[in-house]
Amino acid sequence: MATKKEVIPFDSLRREDVALVGGKNSSLGEMVQELGAKGIQVPPGFATTSDAYRMFLDENNLTEAIAGYLADYDADKISLHVAGQSIRDTIVAGDWPDSTEAAIREAYRDLSKRAGVPEVSVAVRSSATAEDLPDASFAGQQETYLNVAGEEELLTACRKCYASLFTDRAITYRKLRGFNHLDVALSVGVQQMVRSDIGGSGVMFSIDTETGFDKVVLISAAWGLGENVVQGAVTPDEFQVYKPFLGKAGIKPIIEKKLGAKEIKMIYAGPDAPNPVRNVPTSKAERGKFVLSDDEVLDLAQQASTIEAHYGQPMDMEWAKDGVTGKLFIVQARPETVQSRVSAGSLRRYTIGTHGPVVVSGLSVGEQVATGRVCLIEDVKDIDDFVDGSVLVTSTTDPDWVPVMKRASAIITDHGGRTSHAAIVSRELGVPAIVGCGDATHVLHDEQEVTVCCAEGDEGRVYDGFAEFTVEDLNLDAVPETKTKVMLNLANPAIAARWWRLPIDGVGLARMEFVISNTIRVHPMALMHFSDIREAEVREEIETLTRGYEDKAEYFVDQLALGLSRIAAVAYPNPMILRLSDFKTNEYADLLGGRQFEPVESNPMIGWRGASRYYDPAYVEGFRLECRAIRRLREEAGFDNVLVMVPFCRTPEEADRVLAVMAEEGLVRGSNGLQIYVMCEVPSNVILAEEFAKRFDGFSIGSNDLTQLTLGIDRDSDRLAPLFDERHAAVQWMIRSVIERAHGVGAKVGLCGQAPSNYPEFARRLVEFGIDSISVTPDSFLKVKGHVAEAEGQR
Template structure:
């Protein structure tokens, strides 16, 4: 088998044989782009040398490197290396680069994870560089990178690229999209004299150029104090130098950008390239790979620049949604749009403002951003739930590309009037003001009506179950949103009390301590009470996996078995990332709940710190806070004090209802999930799917079509699972995204070093040990530790019972975590950029929930 292939013999489909780097160089060569000549030693050669390599166990990286550096190179492989090298010319200087099969991939670039050897001269030196490239597949950094991206070590092979060196006058890197802001087609060029290694390795401050649409937007001269040059006979040297001015002319910059456009057009996606400019002024491409860090652009693009807001970020779910979960959101959005008279022709298409990207849901806010009404409403609405988005939106209001559209207010007012009428806003506000008993009874009736709608006869056919799912999803939002006028009344009276008393709302947080009628708080308290009733021994002695097994086999002690079953009968529809109906519920996978119980039962705490005692203390502090605000109001007039007491009394009755629509929505999704699992079982029986849960990797249309077709959908499901798992590893999701790829938040001025500021969410100051938690499942917080996390949904809140404070990257004053933190009386700051990266577990930090600051150790 031939193990050395010229670039002209390689194409993009040969990843397994030549690795990512060589596949790209072959593809570029065949496309007629200016690539220096070269060849690749295929993965077959590596396989022969690494045949006996054990890819598991301790000290893996060191053992693998030692094996590859000591194993002999097979004679036939050595001969092919020498023959291919000689074909380039007599002792031609070459670059020898690693090209792994897990490298330069659409989801992981692996840039810099394996080694490169420059200006290698002579056959023996090339053979040695090949051996060192093989060993570099097993550097500690490469092993860690593969593990973080979920790539099996045993499945990775290494090819080696050997490419003629360019005697570069200037070299560097070029991104065909801005990797910081995300803006597509904005080329970012870093350049420095000499070999490009100076730029790639970060050894020099290069010149930087930004180019968009044939215009140079920015020129920035770096100091360029180091030049890496080739040495005669092989190797390189680093030379300290002083270089005044820019190392590229405007014409060269524009030529580079045009070359980048050609590369991007060929691949159909933004590229990270390395390039060189020789003494004759000729441009060369020495490498190209996808830019893997860019967030994907939303689907269903509409003309002009669009503004998208992340539903996932707003809901505290940073991970992706399954295809069926996305389909459900579209149908729900259709029902919501119908309240304002804008229902789509087909509910399965979703509302016009709803789209998806990166397996997450987005709302198109362009119309609101470009209207006077929207600019008045958006900042106020976002302040409540996603405060960090407010300055982002305000900057967008100033973007000339998003200037106010010349349109009538009448459509907005007509839609608003329809919405107010359909949710019965006036009558429900009146009920909330005049009769709390009737108002709260209404929420109970809505819950009973929802339960009635969710019932599906056991005899229902799969097609009837789909009909029911679509019907319920369309009608769910109008039903559950009708609770919100009550909560809005409570918060409206809260704002009125602030105005009448002169006490700022951020100083009235104690009024919202321990509010009743919040289903999430009630769930958390019930879980704690459950821990006081069950037999503790199994939970202190057994692993969570064993607890789950015994519970499912009904072998836990009697009280524990009965009480946990009762808890899950009420709250088992909940879970982490519960807005996705494709995600299992606690009733299906009770490990999280049993793990929380085990943690509670292993604690030896002060009874006064028990959640029930804290909740009662919170009620007392709330009454005292109301008295304080009323006293301040009395100074301005007796009637003001009476209104404040009345208003804040209503606030406490209704504030907790803010969580009720979400509770009802999740109950709806859980019921539909159960029904769709039956449909999935039917498709498994017909040989269309492998497992019932695979149905969640289809959408509603595809599922309906599968009922009348024998087409095998297992390959489609496997591809979508792979995409879903890849998106689960995505570390960054923007809260606002433009249709040109720009993340507006990235354009903001960074905060001063060490300054962590966010939105005040729950007053109070606490100093304690930070605990960074990225996933609540299996997480454990010692009493008093400060929870630092990306965001929260109700699946996180059992951790709040032992937390001494809260720091969240996402959210606003009225987001879920903020509300629960206030109710539990723990200081909280939300909307703290990069908190989970800038704070480490074990650090002692101070959280000031009134000032919105987090102080780190100096």
């Protein structure tokens, strides 16, 4: 009979049992017992105990032998590799105590009976008593064996798990963390395999792993078994979900969907194969399709939130989708140990300066900048060649690479996503990394001087040569409160979450042009009239960008809504004022397919831009796509904090025409709390302020354009640059006038521009005029907040 001393079913374990069965297994037991009724599905299984491990050592007289090998290693009599290999060989050759062997066999038979098959396939995972602790968690310290079937194979896999407690990387880890090697025991978790070999699997975090933004769930997904995602052997799909909206009726709060390459998948090997699993290339169809549906993404996000709420801390989880039943399972859950421990009162900002050309790029990890000389190592057997302080460049990493990763100034890999081994370990080590570059090992060479920049958003860039950069520590503990709202100007969704800790009053200017030019990249009219595109190369590139979308217009709507939602999420519940597209004709022409739909203007700055485009038959179809994206953002994603702002609206009559088109697309002022603002950047906006206020809820002063048109100066002219000054008396009169007249009829007024950041006296004048809000770039937020507080104190 199985005794609880040696083998315990998951449903008899709790999270307090770490000393008995390690972090992974105690967590699985906790979820089975406490969270099954809340929709968390965990595959059934059992765990051997730390008592069973020590009994195994005693049965084979291994304690003294292990201590001897480790003592010889510490005394430099033998190498780490020799010590580890000798210990592992001795353990694998050991015999099971009769009672332990009987207990494992009986538990396996019970599991097989429960599954309704003679010999159920199981995953055999190591769970050390010193891992997955709040202050000690490293990716992949011990081994996992998948698709193990049969009692003899299981007993062998369990011995191999015991042996993996003494891999080179595990010995090094414990030595670094100060754990006595013989004080750490190992439990083996035996869990029924989920048929993710014909489904999918991945990793998820209940916190943004890069910024620590605690309101999102990050999910990675690939085809097949999950080891490829964990090891970084594939570039997975990535999703982000906004947690506060989960469970709200009619709301689908997915704020990011990124299609990964998913180059290979791990599947079951045949019965005669030397290994139970193998990797095969994915099909073209698999690479071009998301692993998870939207409903499955939301299901996983809800499970992540449930698990996080139960444990009371951010969590790192692994999930698997059964390809037969379609069910989603949680196969591991452990505390997240990097971002959750960052001080809420501090923020370190890296800013890149002068730099060389981009050599390679990939996914950024770490929000830092580092310089160094490349050390290219393609095989782990060559890690002794690594030069301390170099930039490690390799195809992919696993735990064997940790000894050199911690000595690197930065890490660059060909493969992997944000939840790969390289990404997880680099975060824990505090080393910037760029993963999933694709060709870094082919493009970069030994001794090459490079700058690794992870401070420019989701995309990490490797610049040739040593770039200039600055590092600044910001203190958020003493930010003054102000009556005047201080908000942010944001454009790039990829870096918006970096500023979530700032005590902002919202986003005063969100520019959709960045999403259109950097993510969508296609002129909206080229999507509406794709069959009319004349250039074959342009058609081919648009086809590539829009793969997965049967309706090319839907590509524009979906990608714009997703991109903007990441900014709205950071602002929520404070307002995000979204400016409608304000490209000039020459800028629109630079989009794919754009030249076919744009005129050539001698002065685009005051040409066909802003409001004049939105009702024009030559562009109104494109504008309708913008409106549909905003409606999706507000109504389907749930971000009703999004307000809309119309730029460069020259006359009240033009405003009426724009508002009429918006209403036709379901964007009606006052409906569902929708507010619509107008940019104040044309003198007519000031002169006819009362008329514009009848049509809009407020004004946002665009100080650059208002200065340009008030003083008659081309703001891009080098020759006239000394004359361009927002502090000029004429510009100040304009600003003061529109504030007074707007307030006279109950409209709000804000200002978005760089002047309050550049000139403290300008910020003080705005406060004197009674401005309602000031919106500035994130790097100047604290400075302007201080200027405003000082000005308010003097009123």
